[in-house]
Amino acid sequence: QQQVKQSPQSLIVQKGGIPIINCAYENTAFDYFPWYQQFPGKGPALLIAIRPDVSEKKEGRFTISFNKSAKQFSLHIMDSQPGDSATYFCAASLYPNDYKLSFGAGTTVTVRA
Amino acid sequence: DTAVSQTPKYLVTQMGNDKSIKCEQNLGHDTMYWYKQDSKKFLKIMFSYNNKELIINETVPNRFSPKSPDKAHLNLHINSLELGDSAVYFCASSQESLVGGELFFGEGSRLTVL
Numbered sequence: 001q002q003q004v005k006q007s008p009q010s011l012i013v014q015k016g017g018i019p020i021i022n023c024a025y026e027n028t029a030f031d032y033f034p035w036y037q038q039f040p041g042k043g044p045a046l047l048i049a050i051r052p053d054v055s056e057k058k059e060g061r062f063t064i065s066f067n068k069s070a071k072q073f074s075l076h077i078m079d080s081q082p083g084d085s086a087t088y089f090c091a092a093s094l095y096p097n098d099y100k101l102s103f104g105a106g107t108t109v110t111v112r113a
Numbered sequence: 114d115t116a117v118s119q120t121p122k123y124l125v126t127q128m129g130n131d132k133s134i135k136c137e138q139n140l141g142h143d144t145m146y147w148y149k150q151d152s153k154k155f156l157k158i159m160f161s162y163n164n165k166e167l168i169i170n171e172t173v174p175n176r177f178s179p180k181s182p183d184k185a186h187l188n189l190h191i192n193s194l195e196l197g198d199s200a201v202y203f204c205a206s207s208q209e210s211l212v213g214g215e216l217f218f219g220e221g222s223r224l225t226v227l
Contacts, residue, residue, distance in 0.1 A: 034215070043117070043203050043218025044156070087154055100169055101216065103156040 003027055004092050006104025013080055014112050021075045021107045023090035028071065030092040034101070035064065035075050038087045047088070048075075080111045116140050117219040119204050125225045126194055133190045134222045136204030144168075145187040146216070147179060148203040156203070162187055163209065194226045 006023045013019045023033075034049035050057045050064045050073065057064045061078040077084055090104040117138045126132055138145060146169070147159040161169035162181040176192045187204060201221040 036216075038154075041220070043205070043220050044216075045218065046215045049215075089156060100158055100161070106154045106156070108154070 002105065003030075003102040004090055004104040006090050006107060008107060009105065010108040010110070012110045012112060015081060017080050017111070019077050019080055019084075019109050019111070021088055021090065021109070022072065023074065023092075023104050024070075024072045025092050025102075026071065027092070027094075029094055030102075032093045033064070033066065033073050034091050035062075036089045036091065036103075038089065038106075040086075044089060077109070080109075082111045082113050085109060085111050115219075117204055117206055117217050119202075119219040119222050121222060122220065123223050123225075125227065127227055128194055128196060130194050131190070131192045132194060132224070133188055134202055134204075134224075136187045136189070136219060138185055138204075138206040138217070140206055140208070140217060142206035142208045142217070143184060144207045144209050145181065145184075146205040146207075147187065147189050148205060148218075150201040150203060150221070152200070160187075160189075191224075194224075196226050199224055199226045 004025050011019050031052055035047045036044035037047040038044040048059045048062050050066050052068050055066050063076045066073045087106045087108045089106050091101040093101045119136045144163045146161045149157050159173050160179040165181045178190045181187045201223045203221045204219040205216045207216050
């Protein structure tokens with residue numbers, strides 16, 4: 001049973017567009033929500049993470065929005081570039097008491113030049 | 114200098130064979146993991162070791178056996194390979210005492226069972 005539901009499965013945007021990836025969870029005990037970015041042929045790498053005590057976090061062109069009451073969080077990629085084309089995974093865990101991250105199914109983002 | 118390295122990167126073998134994948138991390142982390150990524154890119158945790166002790170053992174066929182000779186190494190041995198074992202296997206490490214517990218992944222080992 002997947003504990004984190006991620007959508008859409010894939011999306012295509014033009015350069016400069018804002019791809020948005022949504023994730024939802026059920027376990028209210030989750031308190032750490034990272035996003036990982038994976039390029040073809042590489043392992044996933046941490047992109048940005050958020051704790052439930054904040055509603056938004058920005059790092060460069062990447063922004064996480066977090067809605068605790070709705071148990072949803074999303075990733076926005078501002079001014080997207082072709083180099084952002086990758087698969088993005090949301091995840092959740094019971095940090096710091098749980099070593100296990102529950103990953104979403106992944107979203108493949110393609111940014112066309 | 115590669116932080117998490119896995120060998121081999123590619124592995125093609127016949128059904129029924131036994132194979133191993135090796136992983137080493139030079140980050141000084143205390144926790145290591147094996148993840149399986151299927152053809153739909155879904156990442157599923159298989160095992161985790163903390164200071165050489167098995168702490169996560171998901172529902173994985175007992176044909177899969179991890180071994181951690183020391184904190185820096187975690188190997189995966191697979192017996193009697195089946196077609197459904199074809200996937201990319203990722204090793205990862207983290208330092209649980211650090212805020213965030215960021216996972217550092219290797220580049221993956223693509224296993225193809227014919």
